[in-house]
Amino acid sequence: MHHQIDSLAYSNKLRSLPPEHKLGFALLLFILGYISSCYIQILISVWLIIWIIVYAGIPFVFYCQLLAIPFGFWLMSLPPLLIGIGAFSSINNFQQDVIFGFPLGNFFLYLSKQGIAQSGIIFTRSWCLTSCMYFILLTVPFGEIITVLQKYKCPTLLTDLLLLMYRFIFILTTTASELITAQKARFGYLNWRRGIYSLSLAIAQLLTKSLENYRQISLGLTSRGFQGELRVWHSRRYYTNWRYINEAIAGYSCLLVVVLAQNY
C-alpha cells in the first residue's frame, strides 16, 4: 500500500500544481477541521473526496481502502466508548445516560448516550483529519514535501533523516518481502506455530540486514562526497491553476464563515 501511495503521488492529476499550494491548502483545512464542529468536518471530508477522487484522479476503491485504516481504529475503540458500566446501587446517577442496559451481578451494563455522541465526534474528526493527510500523501511526492520543508527553513537534520527514512522504507519492504517469500517457499508459514516462528526469524534477519544496509548506504553517501547535508537540484516546473485556486479560496472562505457564525 505504501508503494501505491507513493506511486500515485507521482502520477496524480494535481502533480503539476505547486506543492506549497497543496500543502498550504491541506494544512489550513486540517486546522479548520480540528477546531470546528462535526458538520463542518463532514463537509471538509466530502469536499476532499472531490479533490482526491475527481481532481487528482485517485482510484475510488483505493481511497476507500485507505479510509478503512482510520475507520478500523475507530471501530476498535467503539466498545469502551459505547458501553458504560456502573454500580447497580448508584444507577440514579447515570440513568439519563442509559439508552438500553441490563444488570450484571452488582453492576449495570448499558449503552451510553454520551458514548454515542463521543464516538460520532471521533468518527467525523478522524475522517476529516486523515482526509487532509491523505490529500497531501496522495498528491505531493515525498521528495517535494521535503523540498518545501527545506525552503521554509526546517532543520536540515530533520529533512535529511526524513529523506533517508523514505529511501530506507523501500529497501526494507523489499528485503522483508524477499525474506517472507523465501520462508514461504520452505513451508515457513504452514501452520500458526511455524508461522510465528518464521516471522520472528524474519524480523531478526531484517534487523541485521537493516544495520548492514545502513552501513553500506553510509559508505555510498561518503563515496558521493556527502558534506553533512543532502542537497539536490531539480528542474521541475509547476503551473498555477487559477480554477483550483479560486475553488480552494471560495470553499475555504465559506467554511470559515460558517465556523465563525456557529461560534459567535
Next chain:
Amino acid sequence: MIIEFEKIFYTYACSQKPTIENLSLQLHGGKRYGLIGNNGSGKTTFLRLANGLYRPHHGLIRISGKPLNYDRQSLKEWYQQVGLVFQDPEQQLVATTVEEDLSYGLCNLGIPNIEIEQRVAITLKDFNLTELAHFPVNYLSLGQKKRLAIADVMILKPKILLLDEPTAYLDPKQRKELIKQLEQIFKEGTTILLATHDLDFIYRWADWIFVMDRGKIALEGTPKQVFEQKILLEQLDLDIPLELKLRTSIIDN
C-alpha cells in the same frame, strides 16, 4: 600513470587476518582494467581503498604522483577523481527522482545551479535517461538503477571509474547495454577498473587483468597472458573463458 598503490595493508576491525596484504599495483591512463578473483579475495575492499572510503593501515596511494592525505579537502577531490560504482546500486541512490539523484554529487561539490542544470541534461542524454528524469528512483528496474549509479559517478567527470561487479544480476539485454555504455565512457577518455566474475566478458573487454587471491595480486597481464597460466589459475580455483576453452578444444582435436 594515474593511480599507484604501494605496499597496501588493510585489516577489518572484526578480522585477525589482513584482507589486503602487501598489495602494490599501478593503473595507467587510457586503459581498461579487469579485476578477477574468487569471493573473499579482497576485490571489493581494494576498490573501496582505491576510492578513499577505507584508509590503509600501511602503505600509500597516489593519484598523478600526489599522495592521498585523507583530510576532508583531499578526500573531496579524491571522490571526484576516482569514482566508485557499488555492486548494489540501492546503496548509492539517495534522492527521490533520477534528476535529483544525478545532481547530488554536484551539489556536494558546490557547483553553481546553472552548471548543474547543463551537466545533468548532458548526462541524462548520454546515459539514455532523459525520459526518466522526473521518474522516482524507487521504481526503476535493476538495469536502470545500475545505469543511474554509473551516471551519478560519471557526472563528476572522474579520471578513473571503478566498478564492482556491474554485470551481476543483469539479464543479457541489460548486460549488453551496460557494456556498450562502458565502452562509450572509455572512448571519452576515462580509465576503467572493473571487478567481475564474468570471465568471458573480461577476456574480450580488458586491456590488462589483475588476478587477486587472499588480498594479493597473484597474477597480472594482458588477457592472453593471464589465461595462458592454466595451472596457476587452477590452483587459484579460477576457470578460463569459454572462448579459450573452445579454441583449445578445437586445436587439440
